[in-house]
Amino acid sequence: MKYSISPQSRHITNKQLQAGLTLFYQKIDKALSELKNVKASGIDGIPAEILIALGQDLFDICSDIYRNGHWPKDFTESIIIAI
DSSP states (O other), rough: OOOOOOOOHHTTOOOHHHOOOOOOHHHHHHHHHHOOOSOOOOOOOOOOOHHHTTTHHHHHHHHHHHHHHHOOGGGGOOOOOOO
């Protein structure tokens, strides 16, 4: 299933798109800074160390997704385990 949330379909301006990407970058930067090394990886099996090492590349991948609005299925799934 593809999600059609592209900026073009929402009729937003370039200024709004840039503001969204700036906020997006801040959120990714904060999330990466809060990750702890040597922790169990999530459903995707990617260790925190890899995500931290990706840094700017991870933002570039995610910002491309944000711009075109097509999210990979794996990005839309999660598993929550009650403890």
